Amino acid sequence: MASYTGLALLALSLPLSWAQQYPDCQNGPLSNNSVCDTGLSARERAQALVDALTLEEKLNLTHNNSPGVKRLGLPAYNWWGEALHGVAAAPGVQFSSSGNWSYATSFPQPISIASSFDDELFYAIGTVISTEARAFNNGKRSGLDYWTPNINPFRDPRWGRGQETPGEDTYLVKRYIDNMVTSLQGGRNPTSYKVIATCKHYTAYDLEGWQGNTRYGFDAIVSPQDLSEYYMQPFQQCARDTKVASIMCSYNAINGVPACANSYTIQSVLRGHWNWTADENYITSDCTSIQNMFTDHHAFDTRQQTVAAALNAGVDVDCGYYNPTFLPSAYSQGLFQESTLDKSLLRLYSGLAKAGYFDPPDSPWRSVTWDNVSTPEAEDLALKVAEEGIILLKNDGTLPLIPPEDRNLTLLLAGGWINATEQLQGNYAGPARTLVSPWMALQNVSNLNLVVVKWYENPMLRAIDTQADAILYIDATNEGADEGKDRNTIRWDAMQVDAVEMLATLGRPLIVAHMGEQVDDSALLNNPNVSSLLWAGYPGMLGGQALINIVTGKTAPAGRMPVTQYPADYVHQVPMTDMNLRPDPQTGNPGRTYKWFDNATVEFGFGLHYxxxxxxxxxxxxxxxxxxxxxxxxxxxxxxxxxxxxxxxxxxxxxxxxxxxxxxxxxxxxxxxxxxxxxxxxxxxxxxxxxxxxxxxxxxxxxxxxxxxxxxxxxxxxxxxxxxxxxxxxxxxxxxxxxxxxxxxxxxxxxxxxxxxxxxxx
Amino acid sequence: MASYTGLALLALSLPLSWAQQYPDCQNGPLSNNSVCDTGLSARERAQALVDALTLEEKLNLTHNNSPGVKRLGLPAYNWWGEALHGVAAAPGVQFSSSGNWSYATSFPQPISIASSFDDELFYAIGTVISTEARAFNNGKRSGLDYWTPNINPFRDPRWGRGQETPGEDTYLVKRYIDNMVTSLQGGRNPTSYKVIATCKHYTAYDLEGWQGNTRYGFDAIVSPQDLSEYYMQPFQQCARDTKVASIMCSYNAINGVPACANSYTIQSVLRGHWNWTADENYITSDCTSIQNMFTDHHAFDTRQQTVAAALNAGVDVDCGYYNPTFLPSAYSQGLFQESTLDKSLLRLYSGLAKAGYFDPPDSPWRSVTWDNVSTPEAEDLALKVAEEGIILLKNDGTLPLIPPEDRNLTLLLAGGWINATEQLQGNYAGPARTLVSPWMALQNVSNLNLVVVKWYENPMLRAIDTQADAILYIDATNEGADEGKDRNTIRWDAMQVDAVEMLATLGRPLIVAHMGEQVDDSALLNNPNVSSLLWAGYPGMLGGQALINIVTGKTAPAGRMPVTQYPADYVHQVPMTDMNLRPDPQTGNPGRTYKWFDNATVEFGFGLHYxxxxxxxxxxxxxxxxxxxxxxxxxxxxxxxxxxxxxxxxxxxxxxxxxxxxxxxxxxxxxxxxxxxxxxxxxxxxxxxxxxxxxxxxxxxxxxxxxxxxxxxxxxxxxxxxxxxxxxxxxxxxxxxxxxxxxxxxxxxxxxxxxxxxxxxx
Incomplete structure (x- = not known):
């Protein structure tokens, strides 16, 4: 999605006048239209609606913030919903500021979900998310489609959105997709969709902003071998096998052709080779990605040619304002046929029809309410997921750290994330009912004296002064990667390593919890006085509790690495812009992922136990x-x-x-x-x-x-x-x-x- | 300063138990110490205090978060105050969350102050800031020293902290220093300091984080010619001429030697050549910069050698925890003399003594109160500064835009900053009593219909639909530079240019207000349908009002460019790490600043009028x-x-x-x-x-x-x-x-x- 930088404030300051409404199929104008006839197929119902539209109305319905058609009683509908690891705020998903509808279950980030290697867990998460999504929909706070999951394989450790994905391995990613998309959509080959899932971003998208290269204009040069074997595999799973309802085309170009006007990837592969041609199989653009074909890729001479190219390629929703602005003049210029526009609308309204948008209020899922959101069972699941995803990377027997029964153990808590709350969620997170930091969780552990090191204090001096029995250092690197911004380095900040090394000189049990993104842990792994190392990633709303449950042995860790942990100098060996997976002596590319790179600091699949x-x-x-x-x-x-x-x-x-x-x-x-x-x-x-x-x-x-x-x-x-x-x-x-x-x-x-x-x- | 990433939350969550207290010279233990004798010189008073200290106590007093000496009634004191463009939050400056002490006057950023080219204004700002600082001090909410101004000349348009400085030209920077520092300190050669100013960052510091190079470990290779003529000129003004009380050494190294252990820059130049040897002339480190000499510069083998090197070089305050942790063992290892430590403490306490820290409650400045903060006069000044700093870059006569008297003018407002408030302040800003966005200010202009374009709407369609008479587009680039992070590009985002160009096709009066950082305006300057272009930078708490006063002709613009506006491809011609100012055909460096670069998009010093x-x-x-x-x-x-x-x-x-x-x-x-x-x-x-x-x-x-x-x-x-x-x-x-x-x-x-x-x- 486009980032909100500088825009969030404005968006927030505008009054909320919008709600996701169902059409009134009982008494509204549409009651006389066959779109409301539950006895017909979704395709037939969509056809009836499209037949009732004027050309002018049609030209206005292919953008994410669809105005609907007042004349027909077709309500406005915002296609932009988010639910990457729980229902999340988006233009099409509105949370209230307090009380009911002010939160939803917030699971760990997909990178931490994937670390569990637990297919049934993936499925269970999707079931909770889609149930809560239906609750929000019934509360007129969201639509029926969500732009999740993000399944581009995590190719380069610098990628700013790697945290949103289930890791670098296509097999693991495909298992994740099959379970997550199926549970979001309400089962395998459902007769109606629980919600519409959207596999994104199609395809070869995994660069945000790196040394002046931006995702909006990046041309990914990918060999057919890498494309077929790696970059496209998740989408084959989505389209051919799991039969996801919807797909999002990406910002970048693939071998010179922007993804949202790429007839090779969309027509030849997706719709042709994979036969992704169900009535409702529609494509949405990424936000502004149609505009970017003009502004950043310079792929077309006019804005009219740009929108026509996307429509003709089979892109049905423009997240942006190019379609409503320029489709009318593109049509006047003869750049596309009305029948092509009809096909897009048929796909879109077939999708909504199959999700029950035109069904009566007693139809399935319409009875889900706020009471079904963030239930104790859902939150227990969020805790379980977090625990299952935590990975033990090193342990000399210090873990589990169980306080003795006869006296208090003095535990020194240090590092920037000891009281982390929102940080535990990562990006694309919705508000949660509660957020439990490690420090908060520790307050419920008995026989423990906690010494909390303020960030400007020397943890070593405090450990000496307080005669700490053991030390728990919890931190993430300060170089934040995120949407729009890739990392430059994959090393800990030198001062963070210094803090750990100073603590290590004391020779006391020293546990390090590595949070957030993966970076090179060599200094911690190689230091004999670092007793134990955990990687907990982004463990979600109850992530602090999960971490402490692992630390104290209430739960035993069994997570496995969903990515390769690369040595820090890897970033100097291959530019992010080099998409090749195989090692290449000519360019110096040492290979990507555990399949091709043989010098990992920590291998894909690694994980220790108690x-x-x-x-x-x-x-x-x-x-x-x-x-x-x-x-x-x-x-x-x-x-x-x-x-x-x-x-x-x-x-x-x-x-x-x-x-x-x-x-x-x-x-x-x-x-x-x-x-x-x-x-x-x-x-x-x-x-x-x-x-x-x-x-x-x-x-x-x-x-x-x-x-x-x-x-x-x-x-x-x-x-x-x-x-x-x-x-x-x-x-x-x-x-x-x-x-x-x-x-x-x-x-x-x-x-x-x-x-x-x-x-x-x- | 070190950035707070991941630490702010923690800091905020800890209870506030701290207050900046004056020592009790009437009844406390110090009442018997000559440090409280106002009849003695600052140096004599400091000497009396140092004479009373044990070695162990001395070893603990050279860090920013000084614990004081309870035995002697010397209170804790936090040297870390901030007041770049108004009193600002810092570990040594505490605002309350509401009511009294919850705000201060927030002036434009120095880059926008400097655009006024108004020496008297610089002086007046410093007077307001130092008065408000003394009020906060009397409220036990701040100390007597502030780490301002930031006077490294703005060498490269990518620098993340350029906004904090008065621009690229050493003469302008020196005028700014002379007025700002003098007014902060309470006049020229004052017998006592109003507050202690700190010129930072000494020296050749102007790289944050660029393509993996970080300020913590960057070695600036600078020729003697560039050093003397450019990088050191502001510090010559501070030290030799304006006689600033204090200076901060920087993170980087200069020609291989870290700034905070650099005997050449500190001893030979600063104390030797410029004779910066007043009793109170002390040096503080930047935050963690002593630690960085060990962790990032690898300049010393041990942490003890590191702290000793800084102390021996003449650095008196460690913003960080290295000094309190390692000075004792460094002393045991014979790495410095007690007399050296004494010299540091004499400088520090001479400074505090000269600022009245040990004076009785009826001494000067102690009567300033909350009533003297953010007064109407101070806020009027903030507005005046903002107006004086706005620069007119292009005008076809559209500006000033004066609504007709007989009908309403329909003005379309578009762009990401139309309702900007905090963004107007820029970094190192304190909370303000009020923040006025452009949109807010426009609501008080009569005979105006405002049409506000939401960020996901097409401004062109809205302009057509609403029959807008004129358009005001207000925006800044989305690539934010800031402390720790330099820019990769100096161009507008293509989609922003696209929005303006779409609006320009309408042929209606189109005014663009370029906010935030300078980037290449060529596309706007060259487009004949962009009627007018203003650069308003970071205009502070009343910046929206100032902008609208200029737009509507209430005030006529007369600001001038304090920097060169470079063409966008400049960033590909010279790496940020190349410190050379002069063009070099061998490296392709096209030269830096208007003195050496002859292909500016907008020249230094340029500015139009009405x-x-x-x-x-x-x-x-x-x-x-x-x-x-x-x-x-x-x-x-x-x-x-x-x-x-x-x-x-x-x-x-x-x-x-x-x-x-x-x-x-x-x-x-x-x-x-x-x-x-x-x-x-x-x-x-x-x-x-x-x-x-x-x-x-x-x-x-x-x-x-x-x-x-x-x-x-x-x-x-x-x-x-x-x-x-x-x-x-x-x-x-x-x-x-x-x-x-x-x-x-x-x-x-x-x-x-x-x-x-x-x-x-x-």
Whole structure:
């Protein structure tokens, strides 16, 4: 979205005269229009509405702040809703300043949600968010569509919006999408939408503002291989597999063509190759992104050509004012057909119809009220998510820190985030009923003396003066990245490291909670007197409580890294503007993500526990598989696409790889079983490994075992060639369990190459 | 100062237990100490206090948050006060949340103050600020020293703190210093200080955070010539001439040596060459800058060596916690002498003594109260300053925009700053009693229909729909620079230009008010349908009123550019890290400031009026002067330094150049008479020209004239050689009046070179 800089104040100072209203299908003018006939299909209903519109009215309905049509009783509707990790304020979502409707459940940021590697949790979050969204809709405070999730893979550690995403790995991102979008929309292939989800930002969008390059005018040069294998994979999941209702096109250009007028990505790939052609499958622009095609990309000579290009490419909503201003004159100039405009409106109103916008007040979801918002159950879930997402990066046994029963433990609290509240939420957050900082949470721990270091005091002197038994340092880097602004560095501020190092000289138990964005923790990992290190990211409204529950052992940590933690000098090795994933000796690009970069400070998938957990593969008997046999064994009535077909490592009777996890320690713990694939197959260079399956096991008791069932597919075995085709190659394969690898199972694929997916060429 | 990111919340959440207290010289333990004896000199009183201190106590008194000495009744004292353009919040300045002490007069930012080119105004502002500061001090809400002014010359248009300074020209900066510091301190050579001013940041500090370079670790490589001629000139004014009480050393290093341990800049130049050795002349560090010498500059092996280096270099206050933590062990290690510490404390307490800290309650300034804060007179001054600082950059006659008497004029208001309030203040602002936005001010203009464009509306459509008679677009760029963060670009956002250009297509009177930072206005200047352009910068608490007074002709504009407005591509021609002022074909550096860069979009000193104002020089009869005669004519009992000696262009009877200014138009107006010097003398390359004198004339009536007396000095004629020596050279000289030049007076200097100032070498 466009940032509000300098505008928020103005927006706030204007009186609120707006409400999201349902059309009156009982007594209003529309009651005589078939759009209100629940017996018809959404498409038929939308057609009836569009048939009733004059050209002038149609020309006015393709922007986010839609005026509706008073004559017909079609209310104004603002398409711009936000709900990234809870219902959030937006032009189309209004919170009250106090009392009812003044808050909603505020979950951790997606980067911290993803760290849980817990599919069921992703689903449960989407269910809460969409229920609360329907409550706000019933309260006339929001619409029925939300511009979430943000699923561009987190390519570069400097990206200002990486916190909004489920991380760098496409498999994890796709699992997140499938669960989140499905639960937001009210189930798989729902007959009506609970709410409309919007996958954004299509595509290759992951640069905000870096050394003078801005997202508004950035041209992402991406190879077909990287596009197909990486940047587009989340959108394939959204469009082809999870069937999201709506997609947002992005600010940037892809290989010279702005995303919102890119017939290759929109027509050839999205609507063509992925068949994203359901009646309601509409596209919204990002805010001002149509205008930016004129002002920043200079892609068209006139403003009329610009809006026509977006409409002709299949962009149906303009978040901005270009469409209402210039569509009329573009039409006069013959730059688009009325039938094209009709198609856009049919998609839009099919979407609203399928979300029940024209249904009677007794229709599903209309009974949800304020009582269903931020319920105790929803807030418990927010706490659970936060706990599941916290990652233990280092521990010498200091954690969990359990105060003794017979005396008070003196704990020194230092660092800039000890009383963090709003910061715990990250961006795109709505107001929460309560925000619990670490300091607040600690006040409920018994047998604890708290010593709070003010920011201008030396924590070391205070630790000495107060004879602190242990130290908890909680902080994030001061260089804030955010929407519109990428990081320049990925290192801790030298003064923060200095503070920790001074504390470390005391030789007392020293726990560091790294909050906010990932930066290089080397100095903390390498310092033997830093006892323990946690990464808690943006843990949301109850994030302080979650952190303290982990610290005191009330909950055992089991989160895993959703991204690579890069060494600080990585930013000098590759510019943000270089989109290539593979290492390139010529440019010095050392490779991106754990698949291509082999010098991580902390690896993707890493995470420690409070107990000893070991894994064993239930080794399959087969170690050789014929490609053609694998393909022909697939049941194509069950699986629409060959990459979805199961790979049966133990023969056709068992569709999963079993991994047995044993807790030989003394603390019950969750454990995320992870399976990667590596090997010598397909074109070089070859990725170091790729995540292909995971399962979070819960509460494994000391001395007991649980078994994860990791489902592999033929897609798990595939590679992408330089044209972007997805292919099964003969060769040597290895399944690697856990990070670092605990177990390996080797097998071979024989036979000849099989093209699973032929990628559309430009 | 260090930024508060992530810390402000914490600071605010801690209870306020602190107050700035005077020591009890009547009944407290100090009543028996000579420090309370008003009959002694400040130095003698400080000596008595230091004599009473134990070593341990001394070791604890050199940081900003001084604990005092309870045993002696010496109260805690926080040296960190801020008052850049009005008393402002700081650890040593506490505002209440409402009622008394909840605000102070908030003047425009120094960049907008400087645009007035009005010395008397500078002085009047300092008088108000210091009076209000004494009121806060009497209210136990602030101390007696303030870390203002910020006088690093504004070298690069990207600098995030340029707004805090009086611009790029050393002559203007020096005039600002002389008036501001003198009025803050209570007059020239005062027997006691009204408040202690602190010139910052010493020296060559003007980079915040740019492409990964941070102020904390930046090493400014500066030639002796640039150092002497440019970067150090403001500090020469402070130390040698205006005799500021205190100076702050900066974060950066200068030619490899951190500023706060730089014996060359501190000992050789400041205390040696400029003789800044009054008893109370103390130096404070910038906040954490001593720590940064260890953490970012890696200048020392141990923290003890770091604090000792600063103390030994003559830095007396550590804003930070390094001194209290590591001075004791540094002393044990023999890294400094107790006598050195004594010298620091003598300077600090001489300063406080001279500010009346140990004086009885009936001493001067102790009767100032809350009633003296934000008085109507002070607020009138704030309005006047704002009006005087607004600059007219373009006008086709549309301005002033005076509504007709017989009907209402419909004015469309658009842009992100139409209702700006806090934004008008800029950074380092204290809370104000009221903040008046442009929109608010317009509500008091009669015969006006206001149409306010919401930010998501198309201003062009609204202008058409509402049949607007005229348009006022008020905005600043969205890329905010600030402390810690430099700009990457100096261009308007493309969408802002687009909005103006769309409005311009209507062909109606279109006035643009450019607020905030200077960026390239070419698109607006070159568009014939942009009728008028104003630059109003950061005009302070009544800035909206000031702008509207100018727009409606209640006040005529006469401000002048205090900086060069560079073309947008300037940022690609020279990196911020290149400190060189002179053009360099080898590096591509096109030169810095109007003295060396000849391709400005808007020139330094430029500014239009609502009337026709022409200038004429009272041409002196002499056109040839002998250097040795000029020097020997100087009265060295009156002038301590030869550069201060008057240059008598009309012979020894008249010490100034007279410039007659005639208003041949129909509107009364102020006018700033400007004199530059250029010519063929001294080493090449030669500056294009240099400002040597100015005078603002007031309210020149239509048809009448006024005469400015521009005082030149021998310093006005000087140049600097590669070693930094200031020299009078024989050659051809030209005095240029106004921008662009209206009149020229040519003369020659004969004789041989004369070294006015031999610059200390490293």
């Amino acid at each position: 107990t000893n957990l070991s894994t064993a593969i239930g080794t399959p008997s087969n170690t050789s598989f014929d490609i053609q046999s694998l393909v022909s064994a697939c049941n194509f009535t069950t699986y629409s696409h060959v990459d979805q077909c199961p790979f049966y490592p133990s023969g056709s009777t068992s569709s999963s790889l079993s991994v047995n996890v044993t807790n030989s320690g003394t603390t019950a713990s969750d454990f995320v079983a992870l399976a990667f694939i590596a090997g010598e197959y397909g074109p070089t260079p070859r990725p170091l490994k790729s995540l292909v399956a995971y399962q979070r096991l819960f509460d494994i008791k000391p001395g007991s075992s649980q078994t994860a069932s990791l489902n592999l597919t033929l897609g798990s075995l595939s590679r992408y060639d330089e044209k972007g085709n997805q292919i099964l190659y003969p060769g040597n394969y290895r399944v690697l369990i856990d990070v670092p690898t605990q177990n390996t199972w080797e097998f071979v694929l024989t036979g000849s190459e099989y093209v699973m997916d032929e990628w559309p060429q430009v | 009337t026709n104002l022409s200038t004429a020089i009272g041409t002196p009869s002499n056109t040839s002067f002998d250097i040795q005669s000029l020097v020997s004519a100087c009265n060295f009992t009156t002038y301590s330094h030869v550069d201060q000696c008057p240059f008598y262009p009309s012979g020894s009877t008249s010490s100034s150049l007279s410039v007659n200014v005639t208003n041949s138009g129909t509107t009364a107006s102020d006018f700033v008479a400007l004199a530059f010097i250029a010519g063929e003398y001294g080493p090449t390359p030669r500056p294009l020209k240099s400002l040597v004198a100015y005078q603002r004339l007031f309210d020149i009536k239509p048809g009448s004239s006024q005469t400015a007396s521009l005082n030149l000095t021998l310093g006005s004629l000087s140049r600097y050689d590669e070693k930094g020596n200031q020299i009078l050279y024989p050659g051809n000289y030209r005095v240029l009046i106004d921008v662009p030049t209206q009149n020229t007076w040519e003369f020659v200097l004969t004789g041989s070179e004369y070294v006015m100032d031999e610059w200390p070498q490293v």
